[in-house]
Amino acid sequence: MGIINSIIEFSYYLISAFIAFILLREIVKTKDAQEAVLYSVIIIPFILRILRIK
Amino acid sequence: MFLHAGIVLIIIAVTFAVGTYFKLGIELAMLLSALAAAIYHTGGVPVRHLVEGAFTYYDVSLIFITATLFINLVKESGGIAFMVRKIIIRFHEHRYLTLLFLTFVLMIPGALTGAGAATVLTVGTLVGTVLIYMGISETRTAAIIFLCASMSAAAPPINLWAMMAAAGANMPYVGFMQPLLVITVIGALFTMFFLGAKGENPELDKILKELPVPPEKMNWTRVGTPFLILIVLIVAGRLFPFKMPILGLPLMFLISALAMFILSPKKLNILNIAGKTIRSLIPLVGIMIVVGILIQIMALSGARGLISLAVVTLPVWFLFASLFIILPVSEGLLQYAVAPLLGVPLIFLFNMKGFNPVIILSAMAVMWPIGDILPPTAVVGRATVIELDYSGRYYKDFLKTCLIPMAFILALCTIFLVFSNQLSFLVGG
Amino acid sequence: MFKKILLLTVVTIFTLSFITSAALPVFEQPAVVTTCGQSPGALMVKMICQQAGVECEQKDLLTAADLEGSNYKTLIVTMGTSGKGMGAAGTNMNQEAERINALIKTAKENGLKVLGAHIEGMSRRVDENDAKSIEIVMPQSDALIIKESSNEDGFFTEKSEELDIPAIYFDKNMEMGEAVKELFDVQ
């Protein structure tokens, strides 16, 4: 059970990382300044979670 | 402190108004008002609080994203088109039976997850397409999808508002099954038949011509298995809670998505679809994250407490006469955070006054999701509009069409509030 | 400190001797105590009775049927409800009302005297359920035993006079034993 739980937990970090990656790509690609700002705010919790800080 | 918290609320409102006036999006205007309130309250920028608030709906965001990814894969594989065709062929001569069946379909995802968005994002497009082919206008279809999604979110076994408020009030989540079921089923059926009963029965040949053609190899096994896996995973967690590892909804959706990817008759570019999904959901995720930040600043400055205090110090008769407005509006403002914020003090209050807390909380927990159509967050309303590619006006068409069924449901809930003791026989298993 | 103690003693003696105009009946042993609202009051009454040398059994879920053929001479019912747990874990006041009404009716038919008790202070006079519990028990009691702190607002004084039910008051929990002795005429 312990190993399965670890795999599940790891997969959540992977999901977070993937979302953060897409957000980052969007920040770079977008031509709308407001979008860029908003996406930059949204990415914050994802980054801190991936780094296991919060 | 009353004055201070009052000023904070005014600052939030004014900054939001100014922000929108200068053409800022809702999310950024809200972020700005949180920032202004934070600066006024602390005299600096409380970075830790701003960032911490962003985590409030982190897990809910993950559910939204993964659920949408799953359904987008079903769409791209031709599964939705396949199911729509099959439903229409099977049911096109029995309008009422079709509506009944579709109500049932709409109730399932939200009932199992507690999220109205899950209904919209998983079966919204499918049911919406069928409804439109049944001669129901685009606006009425959107209204049906939204309201049934709200009812599904409120439906048992999972009602997140009731669960969160019950947790805050140290009540076991027991006895809610029947009251919630009665209100939500009546609400959903009323909505479906009120908005969808009229309309011309579809001419089968014409529709089948218009509908997109699914890939030849698509069949019930291919499209049904991922849904079956999803249901099995959710139900297994409930039936064998001590044997099943805790997967969490996001992972369940991903596993089902993977199954769809494997079973799809045509090759799917999963990375592209995932990217597209996240991009389409950024406004939803954005609003959830910004609302979290705002709530944190409101809690910090006492503004949240002031709102909460203002509500619970209203006389009980006035609460009965106004909760049908207060609860949906507060949901529009704060999302799930209203359950602990207003739900817990209200439950304590009603319990103190001798009302049946289970019936009271059940009624409130159906009123809240109705507010998911209201600004500034309007999470499920917006999701509905996005998913259905709705072309009408949000307030003047979509919201207006929802009003009568909304009023019906809210009135029903108010009856449950007032007669909670008389209805306490419903508190069963 | 000495002054405080002196004052307290005087007040206590005063309150203990304070009996309303109605005559206090003498209660007989053995007694059985139950609670209208499942608060721990009944347990406390039993413990105090034990210390005071009054034979008393505690049955939180005592029913009318339990009284039939029993040798109890006094039924004590404590007022005030338990707050722990709401919903499925809480106390069902409608059921409690039914049980206690039937119980008191049977008790009277069988010649038992009924003593109403509110001994847990204002914390059992907070909500509607507490009020309901008092409403059920108080008018049907032959006498009342009340903790002073339950009567901060004079509610019991006023109400017992209105209903013409004799009441005996005590201040500290440890003084309740004396009040019980007086009620049961135990030396």
Place this chain on the structure above:
Amino acid sequence: MSSKKLIIIKLLTAVLIITALVISARSFLAHRNYKETVVAGPSVTEVKTLGDYFEPIKNTVADCNIYILDSGKPGAIFFVIGGTHPEEPAANLSAEILAENATLEKGKLIVAIRANRSASTVTRPGDAYPQFYTIKTDWGEKKYRMGDRWTNPLDSWPDPEVYVHYPSKQMLAYMDIRNFNRTWPGKKDGSFTEQVNYAFMQIIKQEKVDLFIDFHEAELEYPVISTIVAHESGRNIAAMASMMLTDMEFEKPISMEFSPKSLHGLSHREVGDYSDAISLLFETPEPFLDRVRGITDEHLLLEGKDPFVQRAGEFGLLYETIDEDGWPIEVRVGRHCSTALMVAQIWNQMNPGKEIKIKNVPKYAEIIKNGVGHYFKNPANMDSDRIYYE
């Protein structure tokens, strides 16, 4: 917008966001890694950790200290825990006073200060808790982690869509799978928090605990406040203690409540049901936890004064009184310490021959007079082998 302008905006945003990330990350890490110092009191004969009783917990975030205060003379064994909900500071502070001060003359006292350590390493998003609070001592200030009601998601992720309690199968809100007082009696191979509970049950069983006490605080809007909640096995002790304390020590009464049989996962129910120990839970009022509270800060946490909560009281919405004096931490800690001592005294009366004699623990009036910090020793003056970290 010109592309040049856009790039400037993006760069500026990036700088701001990175700054916010760095500042907040430092603050979160400082909180999660902060170590509270505890000076083992004169009767502490051994300091074990939770992992000594259940191996899988060893060296994890949950591996809190277990202080064993043994008189060497046979008698009753009491186990007192603080920190079940680390957002309730009177609980861990009271447990710490016991660990630093108590002298055992008979029997054994076991103390855990940070029962759910993981929950003390995070504050709740959306609730704006302060990260730390400080207690004034005779030798300076002592700093503590403020925590949450629930285990840190970094240690337990994801949550189920609904939490089904083991073994009763009662359904609870999803996040309560991380609520240490909803996961008793725990599960050997269960979730992170269930395993922590399981480990605590091993202490209770292996140490043959006679009486278990769980310190808590509650909002004033909540019906169960200023009370001792007792399992059936502890009813007489709790009733007696509440009557004696109300008569003799406290200005505002303390009541008692029976542990409801149909509310599962709580220590007062499950510890009593699944072990031989009597189980009691103490509640003191903490206005900081009220939903109607005003400004959320350290003052409110420690002084317990809040005009909004007071106003709610004026409207008759509270189950405990509150005035301008509030509910300061001294009063709350004082009530816990005195209640624990009174329970011991009544236990001794009821169990002659199997007493527990606890000395040197300050009572209610003394703590109010001298302050909580007066009872914490200066680690700088102590031998390093007496110093432990939470």
